[in-house]
Amino acid sequence: MRPLTAQWVANAVGGALAADVDALVTNVVKDSREAGPGSLYVAFVGERVDGHDFVETAIAAGASLCLVSQPVAAPHVLVDDVEAALGSLACAYLALLRTEGEITVIGITGSNGKTTTKDVLAQTLPAVVAPVGSYNNEIGMPLTVLAANSDTRHLVLEMGASGPGHIAYLTSIAPPDIAVVLMVGTAHAGGYDSADGIAKAKAEIVRGLVPGGVAILNADDAAVAAMAPLAERVVTFGLGDSAHIRAAELSLDAGRPRFVPVVRGAWGKRITLTLVGEHHVSNALAALAVAIECGIDADEAAARIAAAGPVSEHRMALTERADGVTVIDDSYNASPESMRAAFRALVDVAQGGRSFAVIGEMLEMGDASRDAHWELGHHAVRLGIDYLLVVGEGAKPAFDAAVREGSWGDEAAFVATIGEAREYLADRLTPGDTVLVKASHGTGLYELADELVREGA
Ligand SMILES: Nc1ncnc2c1ncn2[C@@H]1O[C@H](COP(=O)(O)OP(=O)(O)OP(=O)(O)O)[C@@H](O)[C@H]1O
Ligand SMILES: [Mg+2]
Numbered sequence: 496m497r498p499l500t501a502q503w504v505a506n507a508v509g510g511a512l513a514a515d516v517d518a519l520v521t522n523v524v525k526d527s528r529e530a531g532p533g534s535l536y537v538a539f540v541g542e543r544v545d546g547h548d549f550v551e552t553a554i555a556a557g558a559s560l561c562l563v564s565q566p567v568a569a570p571h572v573l574v575d576d577v578e579a580a581l582g583s584l585a586c587a588y589l590a591l592l593r594t595e596g597e598i599t600v601i602g603i604t605g606s607n608g609k610t611t612t613k614d615v616l617a618q619t620l621p622a623v624v625a626p627v628g629s630y631n632n633e634i635g636m637p638l639t640v641l642a643a644n645s646d647t648r649h650l651v652l653e654m655g656a657s658g659p660g661h662i663a664y665l666t667s668i669a670p671p672d673i674a675v676v677l678m679v680g681t682a683h684a685g686g687y688d689s690a691d692g693i694a695k696a697k698a699e700i701v702r703g704l705v706p707g708g709v710a711i712l713n714a715d716d717a718a719v720a721a722m723a724p725l726a727e728r729v730v731t732f733g734l735g736d737s738a739h740i741r742a743a744e745l746s747l748d749a750g751r752p753r754f755v756p757v758v759r760g761a762w763g764k765r766i767t768l769t770l771v772g773e774h775h776v777s778n779a780l781a782a783l784a785v786a787i788e789c790g791i792d793a794d795e796a797a798a799r800i801a802a803a804g805p806v807s808e809h810r811m812a813l814t815e816r817a818d819g820v821t822v823i824d825d826s827y828n829a830s831p832e833s834m835r836a837a838f839r840a841l842v843d844v845a846q847g848g849r850s851f852a853v854i855g856e857m858l859e860m861g862d863a864s865r866d867a868h869w870e871l872g873h874h875a876v877r878l879g880i881d882y883l884l885v886v887g888e889g890a891k892p893a894f895d896a897a898v899r900e901g902s903w904g905d906e907a908a909f910v911a912t913i914g915e916a917r918e919y920l921a922d923r924l925t926p927g928d929t930v931l932v933k934a935s936h937g938t939g940l941y942e943l944a945d946e947l948v949r950e951g952a
Pocket of ligand 1: 605606608609610612653655678772777810825827832833834836837
């Protein structure tokens with residue numbers, strides 16, 4: 496981060512300064528354990544923990560300033576609302592960086608694929624800030640902005656929404672030069688009235704563009720393509736012929752998509768993605784569109800995108816164990832679209848061997864939850880998945896549907912706990928099998944994925 500004085504911070508957030516005006520801030524943290532020399536420690540009051548209790552720890556670690564909503568016995572800036580102040584600080588900071596250099600802000604939204612696309616761009620764009628993980632909310636995104644510095648040329652921001660107005664808030668802090676909408680889908684459906692509501696919320700990123708900014712839209716998703724009139728400039732990507740940036744001659748090579756990128760009619764060199772799963776074609780095309788907008792040669796960009804591997808954990812991470820079992824760990828999160836995509840990838844990777852889908856609940860589905868899980872069970876049958884292990888009560892409709900439709904023996908099973916799932920697999924996995932583990936993060940099923948990966952190490 497570019498160093499800021501305490502006075503500058505106080506002015507940016509409209510807070511009262513109780514510190515040496517010249518004290519320097521060189522990084523921003525919200526966890527006192529991450530504080531070090533020059534940190535601005537942001538004290539949030541959470542449900543269980545009051546960040547003000549850790550001011551002393553942060554100062555002892557070297558923090559030079561704290562952002563607080565209650566006076567503390569340490570150098571601080573006092574505000575009414577720490578979260579809003581963090582947003583104001585990020586907003587002012589970005590404006591400062593824009594006056595000092597060329598920085599392109601790329602905002603990415605969509606119900607699936609934000610982190611993956613961000614991680615691909617982190618491996619494609621020069622002088623880029625795009626931190627590992629999924630910092631897509633009203634706290635994580637401003638912190639990402641504050642991680643940029645005077646040398647940053649590309650700032651890639653994940654913008655998530657679990658309700659109307661969320662993305663508008665994020666773009667008010669960091670209006671993007673390039674706004675990417677990956678898909679509308681049904682993730683986090685619990686926070687919305689309708690599918691139309693989800694589309695409207697995602698469209699906020701396009702409305703939030705800087706004047707003259709470009710929207711990069713998925714032409715294969717009608718609800719995304721419909722956002723085009725909201726932008727001055729639009730670049731589309733997709734598999735259909737009409738997209739500006741598309742994939743031709745798509746095939747799969749043991750789960751890895753292989754295709755020819757076609758940019759406004761010009762055919763490039765054929766590439767094979769490092770990422771596993773056909774659904775990543777769309778993310779790769781979005782990344783290609785961004786890279787070209789950023790002035791990178793199309794062939795060069797495509798080659799970097801093809802080489803880009805998974806960075807953030809538990810996302811389609813493929814491990815071939817020494818004992819001949821292949822584990823696909825996609826346990827970071829789950830929505831109906833990403834479940835279907837992962838099932839397709841499982842079937843493709845497993846070619847010739849047995850496929851095991853180990854699935855847990857898709858959380859935050861609201862009223863749609865039962866039907867969505869039921870549909871998943873059908874899908875497993877349709878795709879011919881060999882073993883379906885459903886873990887946890889919330890996901891049980893998937894098992895019920897599969898049993899009703901398919902002809903399974905103990906190849907379909909429902910278990911209540913991860914422990915039972917572990918036993919089920921231990922009794923059955925043999926060399927040549929491929930096992931997919933997928934659920935929402937909150938189910939904890941990623942622990943099973945970690946174990947499965949470790950076991951064969
Ligand atoms: N285009 C896509 N279609 C369907 N599934 C996808 C797509 N892109 C990624 N996924 C899957 O969605 C899941 C989440 O991916 P990722 O973490 O990139 O998404 P995200 O949008 O950042 O999610 P979150 O809202 O949790 O931050 C993974 O299982 C991934 O394989
Ligand atoms: Mg994410």
